[in-house]
Amino acid sequence: MKKILLITIIFLNAVLTVNAQAKKPTIMVVPSDVWCNQRGYMLDFDNQGTYVQVPDYKRALQENAALLIVISKINELMASRGFPLKNLESVLKSLDGEAAEDAMLTSKKTGSNIVESPIDKLKKVAKADIVMQIFWNVNQMGPKQSVTFNIQGLDSYTDKQVAGASGTGQELIGSTLPVMLETAVLSHIDNFNVQLMSHFDDLFANGREISLRIKKFDAFPNDFETEYAGEELGTQIENWVQKNTVKGRFSTTDATENMMLFEQVRIPLFDASGKAIDARAWAKGLQKHLKDTYKIEAKLMTKGLGQASIVVGEK
Amino acid sequence: MKNIKFIITLFLVVSFSTLSVAQQRKADKDTAAWRYEIEAVQTGVQGTYLIKVWSYSKKPDVAIDQAKKNAIHGIIFKGFTGISGVPGQSPLANSLNLEDEKADFFKPFFKDGGDYMKYVSLSNDGAVAAEDRMKMGKEYKIGVIVAVNITNLRKDLEKAGVIKSLSSGF
Numbered sequence: 132m133k134k135i136l137l138i139t140i141i142f143l144n145a146v147l148t149v150n151a152q153a154k155k156p157t158i159m160v161v162p163s164d165v166w167c168n169q170r171g172y173m174l175d176f177d178n179q180g181t182y183v184q185v186p187d188y189k190r191a192l193q194e195n196a197a198l199l200i201v202i203s204k205i206n207e208l209m210a211s212r213g214f215p216l217k218n219l220e221s222v223l224k225s226l227d228g229e230a231a232e233d234a235m236l237t238s239k240k241t242g243s244n245i246v247e248s249p250i251d252k253l254k255k256v257a258k259a260d261i262v263m264q265i266f267w268n269v270n271q272m273g274p275k276q277s278v279t280f281n282i283q284g285l286d287s288y289t290d291k292q293v294a295g296a297s298g299t300g301q302e303l304i305g306s307t308l309p310v311m312l313e314t315a316v317l318s319h320i321d322n323f324n325v326q327l328m329s330h331f332d333d334l335f336a337n338g339r340e341i342s343l344r345i346k347k348f349d350a351f352p353n354d355f356e357t358e359y360a361g362e363e364l365g366t367q368i369e370n371w372v373q374k375n376t377v378k379g380r381f382s383t384t385d386a387t388e389n390m391m392l393f394e395q396v397r398i399p400l401f402d403a404s405g406k407a408i409d410a411r412a413w414a415k416g417l418q419k420h421l422k423d424t425y426k427i428e429a430k431l432m433t434k435g436l437g438q439a440s441i442v443v444g445e446k
Numbered sequence: 447m448k449n450i451k452f453i454i455t456l457f458l459v460v461s462f463s464t465l466s467v468a469q470q471r472k473a474d475k476d477t478a479a480w481r482y483e484i485e486a487v488q489t490g491v492q493g494t495y496l497i498k499v500w501s502y503s504k505k506p507d508v509a510i511d512q513a514k515k516n517a518i519h520g521i522i523f524k525g526f527t528g529i530s531g532v533p534g535q536s537p538l539a540n541s542l543n544l545e546d547e548k549a550d551f552f553k554p555f556f557k558d559g560g561d562y563m564k565y566v567s568l569s570n571d572g573a574v575a576a577e578d579r580m581k582m583g584k585e586y587k588i589g590v591i592v593a594v595n596i597t598n599l600r601k602d603l604e605k606a607g608v609i610k611s612l613s614s615g616f
Contacts, residue, residue: 155616208492211597213613277531301488301531318489318533321596325536328612332540335615 153335153400154407154436158209158284159217159259160202162191163266170195188257192220200309201265204316205282212324222257230255260287260435261327267312275302280315282323284330288410288437289340289394294326338377338397341410341437343417345391348430351444354388359425364443365391371420372396375413414439473503473512477556482516484526486534493597495535496569497526498578504585510574513590518562521594522603538600538609548608565599566592 167173167186172195174187191198199220206216233245266281277300284294296319300311334340345368347354355365362370365386373379377397385392398413406412411433418441421427430442476482483500490496499517503509520526521538523545528534539545545552555561569591578589604611 153616155613213611296533298528298533299531314489317492321535322533324612328540328610331612331615 152407153339154409156260156436157217158214158261158263159219159222159257160205160263160265161188161219161257162186162198163264163281163283166266167191169268188219189223192223197308197312201267201312201316204313205263205265205320208316208320209324216263217259219257226255226257258287258435260437261285261293262287263323267315269308269311270299270302272302274304276304276306276311277302278308278311278315280312280319282319284323284327286340286437287435288342291340293330294323296320296323296326335400337380338399339409339437341396341398341413341439343372343393343396343410343414343438344440345393346440346442347389348442348444351427355386355391356388364425364427367425368417368421371417375416409433409436410439414441417441473501473508474515474556476502477512477516477519480524482512482520484517484520484524486526486528486532487591488532490593493595495521495526495594495596496591497521497594498589498591500578500587500589502582502585502587506574506579506586506588509586509588510568510590513588513592514566514568515556515562517566517592517594518599519556521596521599538603540609544608551606551608561602565595565602567595568592 162172164186167188168184170191172187172191173184176183176185202219206218209216233247236245237243262285264283264285268279270277270279279297279299281297282295283292285291286293298319300315300318303311345355353364355368356363358364359367365388368391369383372381372393375398377399380395380397381393382395383391384394398408398410400407402408402412411431414431414433418429418431421429421441421443427443428445430446432440432442434440481502485498485500487496487498497517497520499513499520501509501512501516503512521535523537523539525537526534541547574588574590580587600609603609604614
């Protein structure tokens, strides 16, 4: 009887492992800041007294037909490779719609409004796990025209370029911009995907790369240099990260008494039960460890699949 | 007399076909030994690569025929270099040993008239430009422009489990 039970458990475990699917990263095509700036699609923004310019994607999409052609062609080609992308225009429309709905939404009994913290508001932007940033420039040489095209695949959490393709197309006479842009996309997308594939292979072999920030609230009476169980809290956190990363791979980029920054943290794609995990599920383990072992409350915040922040002291 | 004529004709036919088979075998060996060159011609229409394949043979016809096989072999295992304004492409295989690892798949795939034929077509009915026909010692080096249906080739290789798809594992 015990043998049958054991065989059943092994079989179920094997089935679960075989069927396990890692969390799929989202990808979205956006025009680069340089492209937006060259064509005047920028918004002026007063950031607490500092004048900054941010790209105005909405206006770019409404006014530039060539951009729409390029985004749509890339989306089409990626969908044909079994990897449909998030569409920037649709995401922006969804955000607008959601904001309008939230503003109007009240509860039936008391008329309560939706609660939204400043952090929640900040997070309401078009985002994806990997951003495909595109840029092109039309080069004019007498009657001849060519297009310089660049695609960069940027990981939103590690800030690393995970894929890229660029080049200048053939010099042509009398060709139209949409045709030249379509040719540029067709020329470069496969090489881009080869690099993207290598990135995914690396992710499956060495774990998902994430970043983890640890901070403390004012109200927390101790800091990361305070000793817990014979070691500084910062060291205890490092020990936990070491134990819970693939092959113990991570870098402690910054560490002070008030904050710690871990980068190139390679987390497993699946937990012990074979369930797919991301930065949130993984960092919850640390949050729980701090509470169970050292009785420290902590607040966990995440951004997509690959960025987690833990603020110790309270929730 | 009639018998002698018949025997001579038979002898010539057998010799000729044996020679063709030998040439074809030699061409297949060249393909397996990567003895061909591929370069980009221009960006093909969506889902295709337009490339020029340089193949070697004592008989120009064999080289032209072998160009199709070389084109698919090159796109799967070797990739090709670009020219000014047209980028090269990386191979579909992400392992250098894929041909040996999946020999059960590739042997029938690359046999004469094998499945590789589904994905390749000769441009201009295989007409070879004068500058693309070179005599090198005892053999010819022939450059043939072919169009490869990369979308279908990739899809079928993915379906057969020979290469991984972009979304595999997710």
